Amino acid sequence: MDARQDNELTPVKNLTAVGRKSECEIIVTRTFDAPARLVFQAWTKPELFKRWWLPKSLGVSLLSYEADIRTGGGYRLELDIPGHGSMAFFGKYLEVTPHSRIVWTNEESEDGAVTTVTLEEKSGKTLLVLQELYSSKEALERAGGSENGLPEQFEQLDELLLSLGGA
Amino acid sequence: MVQYNHSSFDGSFAALSDATRRGVLERLGQGDASITDLAEKFHMTLTGMKKHVGVLEQAGLVTTRKVGRVRTCKLGRRRLAEEAAWIDRHRRLWEARFEELDQVIDELKRKEKVDGRKARQ
Numbered sequence: 001m002d003a004r005q006d007n008e009l010t011p012v013k014n015l016t017a018v019g020r021k022s023e024c025e026i027i028v029t030r031t032f033d034a035p036a037r038l039v040f041q042a043w044t045k046p047e048l049f050k051r052w053w054l055p056k057s058l059g060v061s062l063l064s065y066e067a068d069i070r071t072g073g074g075y076r077l078e079l080d081i082p083g084h085g086s087m088a089f090f091g092k093y094l095e096v097t098p099h100s101r102i103v104w105t106n107e108e109s110e111d112g113a114v115t116t117v118t119l120e121e122k123s124g125k126t127l128l129v130l131q132e133l134y135s136s137k138e139a140l141e142r143a144g145g146s147e148n149g150l151p152e153q154f155e156q157l158d159e160l161l162l163s164l165g166g167a
Numbered sequence: 168m169v170q171y172n173h174s175s176f177d178g179s180f181a182a183l184s185d186a187t188r189r190g191v192l193e194r195l196g197q198g199d200a201s202i203t204d205l206a207e208k209f210h211m212t213l214t215g216m217k218k219h220v221g222v223l224e225q226a227g228l229v230t231t232r233k234v235g236r237v238r239t240c241k242l243g244r245r246r247l248a249e250e251a252a253w254i255d256r257h258r259r260l261w262e263a264r265f266e267e268l269d270q271v272i273d274e275l276k277r278k279e280k281v282d283g284r285k286a287r288q
Contacts, residue, residue: 026257042268042272051267052264055266
């Protein structure tokens with residue numbers, strides 16, 4: 001029954017879900033049609049990572065990128081953000097466990113989050129769960145202006161609204 | 168005092184330029200409060216707090232309602248819409264990233280298949 005239905009359906013796009021887990025925490029989930037090993041590879045090989053981390057729609061270009069993706073290693077990305085100039089993002093990898101877990105810090109500002117990615121494989125597919133833990137609710141709200149910046153985020157009003165509580 | 172009625176953009180800009188007003192918004196993010204509560208919390212006279220709330224109200228960041236003698240303040244719709252917009256921007260970013268990641272992964276899958284065939288030959 002299930003198999004028949006599968007044949008009739010056109011492949012459904014995997015959905016990216018984003019939610020606020022607590023005042024300081026954001027959670028993002030997504031399934032990939034591949035074993036965890038390949039998702040891990042695409043995330044931890046710098047030459048592969050830089051092919052997807054800055055989607056074209058972001059309109060941001062990569063000026064330089066260095067990364068040593070292993071527990072205790074570090075990374076540094078320098079971006080050219082239209083209307084904003086160059087901006088550097090850097091931090092450390094707190095944990096890199098093959099095929100299951102990547103944890104890194106963002107240290108370019110006090111508001112930087114600790115991000116944890118876990119990969120869970122089930123029948124050849126991989127569920128990716130990404131958690132961003134900020135030091136405070138305000139830091140989370142201000143984070144809208146980081147590399148997560150889609151162009152409209154750099155509008156002055158947005159910046160101000162997102163900086164609420166930064167007294 | 169400056170007039171804050173040029174446009175909502177200028178209004179928000181001016182409304183948020185003051186530390187007390189940003190504090191008031193943060194406080195209202197935790198729950199509604201009366202002008203009296205806010206005045207006490209920010210060690211201010213009622214008149215002073217009324218002025219601040221007035222500026223926030225004009226900018227659409229706060230709404231107030233008077234019941235009896237108490238005026239209650241709550242976050243305006245714009246502020247709440249901002250929260251939803253934040254989540255939406257985040258979702259769009261990750262979605263765009265993951266779509267490109269899918270392509271990289273597809274390529275790795277194809278490569279593994281080819282390599283696997285070669286290894287068996």
